[in-house]
Amino acid sequence: MPPSTFSSVTLNINGEKHVLSVDPRTTLLDALRERLDLTGTKKGCDQGQCGACTVLVDGRRTLSCLQLAVAAEDREITTVEGLAERERLHPVQQAFLDLDGLQCGYCTPGQICSAVAVIEEHAAGWPSAVTDDVRPEAGPPPLTPREIRERMSGNLCRCGAYVSIVEAVARAAAESPGGAGVPEDVTTAGAAEEAAA
Numbered sequence: 742m743p744p745s746t747f748s749s750v751t752l753n754i755n756g757e758k759h760v761l762s763v764d765p766r767t768t769l770l771d772a773l774r775e776r777l778d779l780t781g782t783k784k785g786c787d788q789g790q791c792g793a794c795t796v797l798v799d800g801r802r803t804l805s806c807l808q809l810a811v812a813a814e815d816r817e818i819t820t821v822e823g824l825a826e827r828e829r830l831h832p833v834q835q836a837f838l839d840l841d842g843l844q845c846g847y848c849t850p851g852q853i854c855s856a857v858a859v860i861e862e863h864a865a866g867w868p869s870a871v872t873d874d875v876r877p878e879a880g881p882p883p884l885t886p887r888e889i890r891e892r893m894s895g896n897l898c899r900c901g902a903y904v905s906i907v908e909a910v911a912r913a914a915a916e917s918p919g920g921a922g923v924p925e926d927v928t929t930a931g932a933a934e935e936a937a938a
């Protein structure tokens with residue numbers, strides 16, 4: 742009997758285990774959408790350029806269109822469907838809703854997953870490419886609009902809802918345990934930054 746060309750893979754998604762038989766070339770994105778009906782994660786470019794397919798793998802932002810499903814075996818995968826707690830939206834989801842951080846909404850699941858990780862990365866003191874003082878003792882830099890834009894720059898929005906998205910990320914960050922240092926009026930701060938640029 743010829744060897745099977747399919748592989749068995751166990752995916753831990755939003756706290757549930759799923760055992761699938763997949764072609765080893767299947768991306769995590771296609772496994773989520775086509776095999777598990779988790780269609781919250783969107784396919785935009787399918788080549789790692791737009792961020793629409795962003796999910797969290799072990800808490801880190803991952804482009805699921807570039808990740809093979811078999812390589813995600815036994816990792817903790819969180820999709821946009823797994824962020825809310827029962828009827829209570831995740832603070833980032835709530836902020837996007839309250840502040841109109843979406844227009845068509847196609848990029849929104851990826852933006853929200855990225856923002857969740859951005860807030861955690863910032864609270865953990867990770868610098869970005871625009872952080873002025875990267876010494877560990879300097880602690881997390883203020884999460885200014887410039888920092889948010891840089892940290893979210895892998896997620897494109899064709900509708901141009903960026904202003905509201907930046908405000909939503911800032912508000913959710915300010916409400917999170919490590920959220921100190923977010924400017925109170927992020928819109929004003931952003932305008933000042935843009936004027937100075």
Ligand code: FES
Nearest residue numbers: 785786787792806
């Ligand atoms: S669909 Fe994955 S980055 Fe665009």
Ligand code: FES
Nearest residue numbers: 844846898899900
């Ligand atoms: S809200 Fe439409 S692409 Fe972002």
